[in-house]
Amino acid sequence: MEAQKIVEAMMAKDEFSKWLGIEVLSVKSGYAKIQMTVRNEMCNGFGIAHGGISFSLADSAFAFASNSRGRHAVSTEVSISHLAAINTGDILIAESKEINVGNRIAVYSITITNQKDELVAHFKGNVFRKSQEWE
Amino acid sequence: MEAQKIVEAMMAKDEFSKWLGIEVLSVKSGYAKIQMTVRNEMCNGFGIAHGGISFSLADSAFAFASNSRGRHAVSTEVSISHLAAINTGDILIAESKEINVGNRIAVYSITITNQKDELVAHFKGNVFRKSQEWE
Amino acid sequence: MEAQKIVEAMMAKDEFSKWLGIEVLSVKSGYAKIQMTVRNEMCNGFGIAHGGISFSLADSAFAFASNSRGRHAVSTEVSISHLAAINTGDILIAESKEINVGNRIAVYSITITNQKDELVAHFKGNVFRKSQEWE
Amino acid sequence: MEAQKIVEAMMAKDEFSKWLGIEVLSVKSGYAKIQMTVRNEMCNGFGIAHGGISFSLADSAFAFASNSRGRHAVSTEVSISHLAAINTGDILIAESKEINVGNRIAVYSITITNQKDELVAHFKGNVFRKSQEWE
Numbered sequence: 001m002e003a004q005k006i007v008e009a010m011m012a013k014d015e016f017s018k019w020l021g022i023e024v025l026s027v028k029s030g031y032a033k034i035q036m037t038v039r040n041e042m043c044n045g046f047g048i049a050h051g052g053i054s055f056s057l058a059d060s061a062f063a064f065a066s067n068s069r070g071r072h073a074v075s076t077e078v079s080i081s082h083l084a085a086i087n088t089g090d091i092l093i094a095e096s097k098e099i100n101v102g103n104r105i106a107v108y109s110i111t112i113t114n115q116k117d118e119l120v121a122h123f124k125g126n127v128f129r130k131s132q133e134w135e
Numbered sequence: 136m137e138a139q140k141i142v143e144a145m146m147a148k149d150e151f152s153k154w155l156g157i158e159v160l161s162v163k164s165g166y167a168k169i170q171m172t173v174r175n176e177m178c179n180g181f182g183i184a185h186g187g188i189s190f191s192l193a194d195s196a197f198a199f200a201s202n203s204r205g206r207h208a209v210s211t212e213v214s215i216s217h218l219a220a221i222n223t224g225d226i227l228i229a230e231s232k233e234i235n236v237g238n239r240i241a242v243y244s245i246t247i248t249n250q251k252d253e254l255v256a257h258f259k260g261n262v263f264r265k266s267q268e269w270e
Numbered sequence: 271m272e273a274q275k276i277v278e279a280m281m282a283k284d285e286f287s288k289w290l291g292i293e294v295l296s297v298k299s300g301y302a303k304i305q306m307t308v309r310n311e312m313c314n315g316f317g318i319a320h321g322g323i324s325f326s327l328a329d330s331a332f333a334f335a336s337n338s339r340g341r342h343a344v345s346t347e348v349s350i351s352h353l354a355a356i357n358t359g360d361i362l363i364a365e366s367k368e369i370n371v372g373n374r375i376a377v378y379s380i381t382i383t384n385q386k387d388e389l390v391a392h393f394k395g396n397v398f399r400k401s402q403e404w405e
Numbered sequence: 406m407e408a409q410k411i412v413e414a415m416m417a418k419d420e421f422s423k424w425l426g427i428e429v430l431s432v433k434s435g436y437a438k439i440q441m442t443v444r445n446e447m448c449n450g451f452g453i454a455h456g457g458i459s460f461s462l463a464d465s466a467f468a469f470a471s472n473s474r475g476r477h478a479v480s481t482e483v484s485i486s487h488l489a490a491i492n493t494g495d496i497l498i499a500e501s502k503e504i505n506v507g508n509r510i511a512v513y514s515i516t517i518t519n520q521k522d523e524l525v526a527h528f529k530g531n532v533f534r535k536s537q538e539w540e
Contacts, residue, residue, distance in 0.1 A: 010180030016187065019176055041154055044198065045145030051194040051210050052151065056187025063179065063186070075186050076375050077347045077396045079214035079484050081512045081531065083505040099527050100488040104374070105346050105398060107486045107527065109514075122504050122512065124529055126347045126396070126486065128375060211510050212482045212531045214349050216377045216396065218370040234392050235353040239509070240481050240533060242351045242392065244379075257369050257377065259394055261351065261482045261531070263510060280450030286457065289446055311424055314468065315415030321464040321480050322421065326457025333449065333456070345456050349484035 001134040003029045003068035009134070010067060017060045020053070024064070030098045032064035038090045049086035057094045058110040058123035065096035065108055066127045070134055073106065073127040084120045091115040094123075104129055136269040138164045138203035144269070145202060152195045155188070159199070165233045167199035173225045184221035192229045193245040193258035200231035200243055201262045205269055208241065208262035219255045226250040229258075239264055271404040273299045273338035279404070280337060287330045290323070294334070300368045302334035308360045319356035327364045328380040328393035335366035335378055336397045340404055343376065343397040354390045361385040364393075374399055406539040408434045408473035414539070415472060422465045425458070429469070435503045437469035443495045454491035462499045463515040463528035470501035470513055471532045475539055478511065478532040489525045496520040499528075509534055 001009070007027045011017060020042075026033040036057055044050040058080065066073035086092065092112050099107040110123040136144070142162045146152060155177075161168040171192055179185040193215065201208035221227065227247050234242040245258040271279070277297045281287060290312075296303040306327055314320040328350065336343035356362065362382055369377040380393040406414070412432045416422060425447075431438040441462055449455040463485065471478035491497065497517055504512040515528040 012180070013182065014180040014185070015176045015178050016185035017179065041150045043150050044152065044195075045147070045149040047148065050149070050151035050191060051198070051213070052187055052191025055190045055194070055213075056185060059186040059190070060179075075217050077214065077216050077377075078186070079212065079349065079529070081212050081504065081529070082210050083507070083512065099486065100524055102488070107347075107488065119505055122529075124484065124486070124527075212512075214394070214484065216369065216394070218372070218377065234351065235389055237353070242353065242482075254370055257394075259349070259351070259392075282450070283452065284450040284455070285446045285448050286455035287449065311420045313420050314422065314465075315417070315419040317418065320419070320421035320461060321468070321483070322457055322461025325460045325464070326455060329456040329460070330449075345487050347484065347486050348456070348460075349482065351482050352480050 001070065003027050006068050006134045007032065007064045010064060020056060022060055027064060027068055030065055030069055031096065032061045032068065033093065033095045034061050035091065035093050038086055038088055038092065040088045043088060051082060054086055054112050054121040055080050057092055058112055058121065061094035061096040061110050062108050062123065062125045066106055067134065072130040072132045074130065076126045076128050078123065078125040081122045083122065084118060086120050136205065138162050141203050141269045142167065142199045145199060155191060157195055162199060162203055165200055165204050166231065167196045167203065168228065168230045169196050170226065170228050173221055173223050173227065175223045178223060186217060189221055189247050189256040190215050192227055193247055193256065196229035196231040196245050197243050197258065197260045201241055202269065207265040207267045209265065211261045211263050213260040216257045218257060219253060221255050271340065273297050276338050276404045277302065277334045280334060290326060292330055297334060297338055300335055300339050301366065302331045302338065303363065303365045304331050305361065305363050308356055308358050308362065310358045313358060321352060324356055324382050324391040325350050327362055328382055328391065331364035331366040331380050332378050332395045336376055337404065342400040342402045344400065346396045346398050348393065348395040351392045353392060354388060356390050406475065408432050411473050411539045412437065412469045415469060425461060427465055432469060432473055435470055435474050436501065437466045437473065438498065438500045439466050440496065440498050443491055443493055443497065445493050448493060456487060459491055459517050459526040460485050462497055463517055463526065466499035466501040466515050467513050467528065467530045471511055472539065477535040477537045479535065481531045481533050483528065483530040486527045488527065489523060491525050
């Protein structure tokens, strides 16, 4: 299955990405760019976006990019650097690129920027690539 | 302010933790144990919990534990190991403990177990400890 | 091959662990405890142990513990938290324990303590477990 | 003190970077590029470079880049992805770039490539920036 179709199939059943309001902007093999807008119900006790929100956005971009290669890819170990506060109304764009793709393990770098083009988070993720293909 | 009161104040305004259905089970200075149940709207295109869900639960436990020491604590760098799939209906418990507390940086280890007491995720987080106190 | 024998075979050819002066204190399947003493030639421009020294000690403990299970294990993604300065003459002990062992991926937690039993570093590592066995 | 002078001062006292055979290729504020050649005594029981070697090289590049900004910078939390095996005789180049520089925390991305320009490791590091300046 081609990259675009795989991500459409994933997104169609991805209830949490829908709740986040994620829109897919661009996909190609090993790459994804997606967007969402932060709502009040995504904030924490400090009145800023909960750390899980930027993580979840990056994680969706990561899943789309790594699966778009054609084989099922499962996240194993991931890290995120929180670089700036994110507020209600902010428009976030996550862009996922490949650092390296091996036979079994692949590593991705995901940046999150806001509507002012400021880098607000940086995410690095490892997937285990199964033999099973998207079909 | 004492640990219990700080977490109550945080939770009262934490809209995303409420959406997740988080219940605070136990809090003391530098420690938090919380629980939630996975709902269908938290799942991804594979029909299992989105990686952002276990992360968010752990991140709330981490925030509660690190702030309960009395000073405002802000997450900087965090990693998570996904160890087993999480399904709709699973009851997850996150327990956050201190690895080390320095003057400016503190490090926490958070485990997530399910209703069968299986370890499903392991989270490690760094906070920057501000001078500002909870009051 | 049994755990003890695997680590002996690894250590016999591990020139860098020898340079570090590593002594193996205890090994069992999935576990290793090793020790070294910090020398002046291991220090950096601040006059304290280079970050690579505590990392390398933990990495050896991690390799011994993960390979001692019987299958070849290769490090993929690792993180380290530096918690306290390490000085010339310090005696460091690294203890590696399993967080989780899956069929292909396993995760280990390694602590480093000094001669005062202070925690000076915390390391978390992922290995990919090959099919190939130690023999 | 300017970037070049700071790194010269650090390198002059950095006994472990000398043992590694590190040469500084290029430095500017927030940036460092350094090189080393892998020797047999840097290898592990698999006959390839010990994981601590690529880590140590990246860690030196990270220290040089983060301190070259003028304030003392101390590594706190770091991760490394091992992407390809490194052999005796390989010439490794580590290049450290800024992801983000805040007042107290800064984050760097370090790539390690070999003489064939293959990416063999990727390192991400956080420093705590002290008030103390290099002088």
